[in-house]
Amino acid sequence: MNPWLLLILPITSAVIIHLGLKRSATASALLSSLCVIATLIVSFSLLGSDASVVALDWINISGLNLEIGLELDQLSKGMMIVVTGIGVLVHVFSLGYMKDDEAKARYFGCLSLFMFSMTGIVLASNFIMMFIFWELVGLSSYLLIGHWYHKDSAADAAKKAFLTNRIGDFGFMIGILMLWGIMGTVVFAEMDGSQFSSLCTCLTGMVVLLIFCGAVGKSAQLPLHVWLPDAMEGPTPVSALIHAATMVAAGVYMMARLFLSLGITPDTAELIGSAPQVIAWIGGITSLFAALMATQQNDIKKILAYSTLSQLGYMVMAVGLVAPEAGMFHLFTHAWFKALLFLGSGAVIYACHHEQDIWKMGGLLKKMPITAITFLIGTMALTAVPFTAGFYSKEGILHAAHHQPLFWVAAFVALLTTFYMFRLFIVAFLGKAREHGSKEASEVSLIMSVPLVILAVMSFAAPHISAIFPVPSSWSLEFDVMPHFDDPVFWTSIGAFLIGAVLAFTIYSGKDKDPLSIPLFRNKFYFDEIYAWIIKIFQDALAAIVHFLDAFLINTLLVGGLTRSATGIGNFFRRYAQSGSLSGYAFLMAVGVLLVIYFTVFASK
């Protein structure tokens, strides 16, 4: 099937919904869902085929040729299955979750816009096209986080997400421009990493790190991670699709695409100097900080959001360890089980009448067995229980980090992951219902539970369907179905899991309020407070000072002097001409200008 359909279908749906269908919410929802199902079918039809398409010119002038083309390799085709597959499930789930929302049509219109933008990132054949869609997913994310824009918190979160991403894109754009300066092209297929060999690694490393800035923003890495937890203000299915499975992983995808295009492998990594180490450490530190923050959150979605940050940190770390195949594999498995966890939390929130505090839940295992069991499967996959999808991909990352200091960071994060996920599960699903929301909770309808079941199946099955891995064949991705019992990495991973799980059970089993209180973690290392302070001092105060100087120095002194003297002349003319009307002044001015022209022309002869 024609690959362009992947872009045409969702944008058509978004446009039709916006232009006409807004009045009919049900029709909008159906159209949007049918389009995403169609794109899933198209994505499947592309697997295995070697379809290629002719790129279209977007800007083509002498010296600059920017095109819209599709890059169809295993990396993008596999990623398309993830995007459209989870997209379908999230659309279906939304049919139930957003049933009574008053702006359902707008919601589905924005989902279609998101599918369009995300597809563009995945299939982009060059960096400018990727940047275009990169910003457009930012827009769809902004619109969906701000879906309930009349709430201050949602409106602020949407703005914060957009602005934080813009900061990352500032570096991203400089990186793209410099890469263009070096390569003479922005097209992935035309790039040649060997061009780097004649240049100082300080420059090439800088270019890679500047491009990585884009990923820091989009994939919410330290220090630009602050927008993602706030983005949970959006409807929960959106959090599952955009802020867990697909968009936030785009940074990892983009870095993988960069490494693939430049041919960066462990053997050629010296071409980009110490950039990989910087990337790996940013990923490692993000995963550690986020995991620590997650241990003390009470909002079910916030816990999952910090968990997402932490797992994205893992993926970025893998890329930095020049093991992009491990990063992409973890992206792939994580997408399914994290979407499962988010949709599961959505089902819980829905059933508990929009209660999000886990300490007000409890006992949900009995009341919502399907949700609870699928949630447990997701938790097991996230905590890397053997034979789940997360186990294989996390092993890959631990192997890539083996014999390096980051290995211990990664192992400790694995321990923390188990701890905070079991804390969540114990408090919310086990024990007794604590408040009336959870007392009245009952299992959600089929339209919401079927997507959970499918995702739960994928949490086991995903690593066995190698045809849909977003990993190109030139990268060797190897893993065995059976664990290696003589492998220290395996035992480290099991040890981390057991310690985390035992700690969680000992501390939280049967408790009605959090026995631990670590303000530093609960307050997210005070990042938000520090940034608010920085914005106040360095942006708003500076803006006020500059505004004052602008008004005072430039306007009053420099130009005001000019104006005052001219007003004096004006007053003279007014008295002289006694016209009293502005048109009189204008006439005088016109005459004056003409006289000036006349005399100057005359004089110059």
Next chain:
Amino acid sequence: MLLALILIPLLAAIGILGGLPARLSAVVASLANILVATYALSCPACSDGFSLQVLADPNINLSLGITGISAIMVILSVIVTLAAVYSGKCPEGREKLWYSSTLFIAAGAIGAFLSTDVFFFYAFHELALIPTFLMIGILGRGDRKQAAWKITIYLAFGSIILLAGLLLATAHTGSFAFSDLKEIPVAAQNTVALLLIIGFGTLVSLFPLHSWAAPAYASAPTPVAMLHAGVMKKFGLYGLLVIGMKVAPQGMLHWLPWICVLLLGNIIWVGLVTINQKRLDLMLGNSSVMHMGYIFLAIAALSANPDNTIAVPAAVLLMFAHGISIALLFSLASVVEQKTGTLEIAQLGGLAKTAPALAFLFGLAGMASIGLPGLANFAGEVMVFFAGFADWTPGESMGWVQITTIIALWGVVISAVYMLRAYRNSFQGPLVKATENASDIHNCEKIPSYILAITLLVVGIYPKIILQFLSN
């Protein structure tokens, strides 16, 4: 045909003063102008030059012609004119002045872009300024007298310096005709370039000669703000591209560091000033000043290397995009004021609830102005950035233009800050007193917005529609 483009609005304006129905004539004239422009641009044969000798010594001709750049500026002018006559709220009984001035400004702007004679190029611009002053002074809002004086003094100052520069340049080339413009002796280039940069720069609100713009636009009646910020301000940039680079490329290169510093003044300094604005109209006025910096960045790239093939298309596309987007924003701001009675951002809030269509259009225009892909401004901006890096040799240290480009890119963050803040505080959040009973944008008021919004989308998705005029 080209003469008709000037005469239609001119005669309609005179007709309105003579008693023709004002609004109807203005609409008919601007629609007719769009048709004529389309016709003239679609067949090269119909857009033949026109020349009429006005004075033998010195040889001054009313000569008109169309080049790639002026074609794009004419398209910009006719589109914004049509939107402008539909925009704003004309005070009862002042229709004659309101609509005739709007058409006079349009005629002057189109005349300036079509002139191929330095004298008329200058004179048409002055023609357009007089109704601008009148409209601000008589029908403006707020502190209109002060604003009218300020813009008058500033622009008169700029115009005189510009005139000196133009006369000095033409004294060397010995002719007023554009076709005779050529590189003047190097010894004179620095002076000429300086005079042109200050002269044209004042008209474009180049830092630090920018402080007339925001208060003038805030006070100006809506069609004037749209036409001045959207169209007239491009006159100075057009002049630098068409005359400045032609007669004094060495001079432009000489002043390159200054151009770079001043344009960063527009982007960073004025950008920060914009963040601190408390009124929607002043915020938009300042943002328009700020965005001039990006077009100057393309001019800086061209000054550094006149063979930079990306810089001219980049500058012209961004001039076009900025003109459309700022006109749309001013048009919508006036709707906000009509519906809520205020433009103080602190008194607004939640408008998207009561006026969703208005919120959508304002959001689209705001996103265009902060360079969201898919809308025209992004195409222009990204080309400017590429122009900035076109002459970079990897491995060597960066030049003025590259470093300026990198700093200028931070403006992309600044503009997102002020635009999203204003949008969040005016259109999102809970409803407040001024907005709880506000009605949505009326179908009739949507006309100018749709004209401009569709233009932004079409050019953003398919920039070739504009760039094609520059290819030959």
